[in-house]
Amino acid sequence: MNMTEIERALRELRLSGIADTLSTRVMQAQAAQQPFLETLAAVLQDELDRRRSRLMERRFKRSGLAERLTLADFDWRFNPKLPRNACFELHTLKFVGEGANALIVGKPGTGKSHIAKAVAYQATLQGYDVRYVEADSEFARYGLASTAQQAEQLMGWIEPDLLVLDDLFLARRIADVSAELLQAIVHQRYKLRRAIVITSNRVVQDWGKYLADATMATTILDRLMHRCAMLEFEGKSYRLKEAAARIAITPESS
Numbered sequence: 001m002n003m004t005e006i007e008r009a010l011r012e013l014r015l016s017g018i019a020d021t022l023s024t025r026v027m028q029a030q031a032a033q034q035p036f037l038e039t040l041a042a043v044l045q046d047e048l049d050r051r052r053s054r055l056m057e058r059r060f061k062r063s064g065l066a067e068r069l070t071l072a073d074f075d076w077r078f079n080p081k082l083p084r085n086a087c088f089e090l091h092t093l094k095f096v097g098e099g100a101n102a103l104i105v106g107k108p109g110t111g112k113s114h115i116a117k118a119v120a121y122q123a124t125l126q127g128y129d130v131r132y133v134e135a136d137s138e139f140a141r142y143g144l145a146s147t148a149q150q151a152e153q154l155m156g157w158i159e160p161d162l163l164v165l166d167d168l169f170l171a172r173r174i175a176d177v178s179a180e181l182l183q184a185i186v187h188q189r190y191k192l193r194r195a196i197v198i199t200s201n202r203v204v205q206d207w208g209k210y211l212a213d214a215t216m217a218t219t220i221l222d223r224l225m226h227r228c229a230m231l232e233f234e235g236k237s238y239r240l241k242e243a244a245a246r247i248a249i250t251p252e253s254s
Helices: 003-012 016-032 036-063 084-091 094-098 112-125 135-144 147-158 176-192 204-211 214-224 238-249
Strands: 101-106 130-134 162-168 195-200 228-233
Touching: 003 016, 016 036, 036 112, 036 130, 084 112, 084 228, 094 195, 101 112, 112 130, 112 162, 112 195, 130 135, 130 147, 135 147, 135 162, 135 176, 147 176, 162 176, 176 195, 176 214, 204 214
Parallel strands: 101 195, 101 228, 130 162, 162 195
Antiparallel strands: none
């Protein structure tokens, strides 16, 4: 076989990682008079790296995340009283392996969503199946779906290793079907010991009002809080800070 035939065979075998770097590896081996096993190890590592990269990309796309946020991107100095240690503890993902939960509650604009998304992204990098959901909007879409579509959506929120429900109760009152959906998600994931992260501007004491059912709220919180980290975010709004900065640099109209 010549090089062209070898590369064609590699692609038929779905070894594109080796095929893409083979010519370079052969030249490298010839120039360095590298032993065969070292060359073989290098081309196999190329294939493994390509497959891992593609797998991580598929996990990210499936997660529903639109951005790759990290804790390194977060400005901790702006609100120094935020529970930094608790955020980094979540980032270790120990709670995911334990099937525990996290509630991140506090004022708007204080970074709750950033932390939740950073934890979710880290989980995709570590091989976990993740779903990120903007809670109120996705729950509203669920209410408009057919019965078959609802069943499919529900399974899509029950099965992943980590589910992130962002900005729950953003609109305060949610529809009865959304409240029942939330209860079903929490109940099923609790039985399966699968982790949930919820962010909300609303304190848990008021959830009964937003669900319009105090008993349902108690049932949901009983399962959520059984194995749960509670993080409270207070302080100034990052969004207002950024808006003020934009206004400050905008030239005055003539």
